[in-house]
Amino acid sequence: MSNTISQRIFDFLKDFPPFNLLGSEDLMTVATKCEVKYLELNELVFNYNDILHPYFYVVKDGAVGLYRNEQLVDHCDEGDIFGIRAILRNDVYRLKASAIEESIIYALPASEFLRIIQDNIDVHKYLATTFASNLAIEGNHPDLIEIKDFNIPNFQKVSYSAPVITCSAAHSVAEAAKLMTVHKVGSVIITNAQNHPLGIITDKDLRSKIATGFFKINEPVTTIMSKPVYTFSAHISALESQMTMLENDISHLCITADGTNKSEVLGIVTAHDLVVINSNNPAVLLKQIKRSNSIEEMAGIRLKLQLIIENYLNSNIPIDFISGMVSSINNNITKRLIELTITNMPEQPPTAFTWLALGSQGREEQLLFTDQDNALIFEDVPKVEYQRVKTYFLEMAQQVNKGLAIVGFEECPAKMMASNAQWCLSLSEWQAQFKNWITQPSEASVMMCTIFFDFKRIYGDEVLEQQLSESIQKSVNQFDIFLNYLGLNALQNPPPLSFFRKFIVEDSGAHHDQFDIKARAMMPLVDAARLLVLEKGVNDPKSTIKRFELLATLEPQNEVLYQSCKEAFKTLLTFRTLEGLKNNDSGRFVNLEFLSKSNRLELKQAFKPIKEIQNVIQIRFKLAQIM
């Protein structure tokens, strides 16, 4: 029967996959047969090797843990399904399910559900992928993650030309040559009746075999064709294509349905296709930037990079590799802008100086177009010279900042830029400034530190940067209470899941009900990494990923935690970048409604180490007393 409560259950389920993939009539059938079960803390739903219940379960309120060998392998919270794998397998329960909190769960009729989804491909697909992703999470061993990384193609996929010009074995060489001329192509593939490739004739064959007079033009194509054809599936990478062509001294590869010459011809990859791909190669872009003479040109190149980022992300290329590549290009754009600005200035710089990138650019984590944060250090000069020198650098910085804005990095609304007199200082002024922040910690100064500590030299004098780094470390060592303040700041954002239940979303403002992935998930990791390396007496490297790697080697006893923080950060950075590319924004605010279940799981998994690392910080810096 249908009643008010069935309607309520229906309304709850319809927001969660796979129920959102069901028609409303089908979902109502499921909802009306649903039972509501109350669980006390630690109450069992099913135990290892229990026989199948006629139900599978959805958590309504609270949380249920799944255990394998008494090891917690998954948290199920609001909207999560459990107990379905055994049903699909039609086998006893392999896991144990018990309530981690007092909970209310919905018990849904298994047979009814299976009958309804019988013809629903989307639901099947969903269950198959969730099944897989759950398995991956259950494993959750670092080696699993590595296997994933290991299997990724090392280069972007090749794009092939289609359709292909083909002819049958019965045609003459002259006919084939005419066909090539009409279609303006450099090759023709000879195929059998099933469109499987038998051989190929290229311009080179016509030159070496016909023009030389070795064969006549009215002979059948089979006499001069090269065979067998080198065939590959559409998954071949640009790198692989290039290697194959070089090794075999050929210029054409045939793409077939299953990669063998016993399947249908799909397309052709020519050496020219590879040249086109290479022109979108980051190394080529880098070369173009170094030679570029105008800001507009650089803006165009930076836009091209956006496409490469997207392509690389979709090819599962590791995010640390991509971010390294992007920051190298971003840095070179800044560098080239400074060079161009200096040639346009009435005179050469009066002293040595260093241009620093700050914040996410300093950490090499700026994959999207975000605000620019930068600063400038110039060499100490005699007092009488100071004003003239500072004016010069301010003027120069202003032009560089403007240039960066044209390229696409908007000017920082908080004016954390080298063109701001506050952040264009001599070395001793900078040293005093940092000392001030460190020795008189306040909420505001700690906030400054989180931005300014992640500086990276982009252009100019190395010695200035080193001297600044050294004096910062000296101040930190002298006033170690500073680290406690930094620690407090690192704990400011609590882990984004309250007991792995709901995502904490913003409850006010323009991003109402959206999840702030930057503040809630990434900053806690960034802050933790910075704090922990500073405690070790180093402020290099600056990238969060590299900082966690360094920490893992410095503290072998915590290696697992640091590795999981690193992986979590990679996941979050990848996720944010993809979101940003998709929505053409900074990717900072995630709309939870549009998150797929597997994305939710992936994110939740990434949130787990945040809580752990925050615990470590709280204990190590004895923050419980201060808080």
Added chain:
Amino acid sequence: MFKWFQHKEYPDFWKDYQAINKLPLPHSINETTFIVFDTETTGLQPKTDKILSIGAFKVKNKTIFTSEGLELYLQQEHFKRESAPIHGLRKSGNETRLTESDAIQKFLKFIENSVLVAHHVAFDMAMINAALERLNLPKLKNKCIDTAQLFERVIPLNRHPKNLGLDHLANFFGIALHDRHTANGDAYITALIFIKLYTNYIQHNSSRLSDFLKSRKRAGLL
């Protein structure tokens, strides 16, 4: 003159109901079937006011069997304008409406000999009994439990909210107040409260049904 002592000739549905209520109840609370129900009425006077709707769920072993629920809407002769804004039931809504006689028949068939549970159960029982009287039938035979009284028995006095209304108890247990003032919605909220209370009760008391059914007030008299 002996006619007075003779049994009235009752309809079959009542005979069935009576027969099943002669059966013994289970010994353990966990094996007992409870029917948690709520009535929406035109007012608070069982003699003069009428039942507008009845919502009920079967509860057994901490599970609410929502698939075995009851949601009945009754035809109304009188219509009290002032109560409509509370429960949202108009004199003729879109729901299928039953006569009082049909509704009572369905209700009796549904509850069988289960233990009845409601919030301030005395009132809901009185409303049903008044309807039975209008049909020339005796009173309900089921055992019953009041969630408000159960709350007093189970939860220490110093933790009590300022009154024991359904809203306050739902808040106490963190239960969302959806569909409040529909018979079914209130019955569902009551069912959740009931399950939490009796889970709590079992932790500190025997799980014998007979002990559970003894109200504290009566125990005090013994």
